[in-house]
């Protein structure tokens with residue numbers, strides 16, 4: 001039985017005060033230990049949130065990570081820096097990074113590898129655009145996104161990784177994939193991994209992301225291959241994020 005994981009992606013929102021308040025609100029409402037839970041916060045707030053989550057089940061993550069270990073890479077944040085601040089997770093390949101900031105399949109693979117080199121669990125985001133879905137390219141796109149990483153790090157590296165399926169057309173649009181649409185792709189991803197390593201396929205957490213909310217989370221999480229969620233907008237409010245967490 002896989003343990004579920006719910007991850008909040010705060011994106012570029014909030015102030016130091018609102019971030020601290022949100023983290024405190026989440027910790028206060030966790031209650032029974034139903035699943036793994038983490039928040040991926042803006043880089044500059046990581047030290048403050050790290051202090052708050054220290055003795056709680058709430059884990060901390062970053063929203064990206066450098067594709068190099070160190071050196072002349074102005075503006076980048078390395079895996080060792082994030083490790084020093086107790087980041088346990090790092091998003092890699094979020095569609096906003098891919099589409100607005102030019103993160104490629106190759107650089108995403110390098111980021112994945114850098115995270116793991118420091119013992120940070122990469123959350124590899126994959127997903128198709130609306131146009132790609134309409135052209136029946138969903139699975140081909142996912143194959144390419146997964147292969148770029150598998151080719152660099154090898155399938156055993158997925159033993160300590162998470163995959164998030166986030167259809168680009170569902171992110172921040174209010175348009176969620178139906179339970180069946182999401183399950184179809186999750187099942188496809190698990191089979192793709194299983195063809196290379198059954199043990200890893202059985203173990204790996206595959207999260208759904210894209211307009212997941214308290215009122216649709218339960219249905220999504222009830223699907224056999226959906227092991228939790230990567231939550232954007234709805235993770236900015238402690239109450240709605242906790243409702244989603246408690247629906248696993």
Ligand code: PGA
Nearest residue numbers: 171172210211231232233
């Ligand atoms: P959303 O974002 O829940 O606001 O659609 C999800 C994500 O981008 O991770």
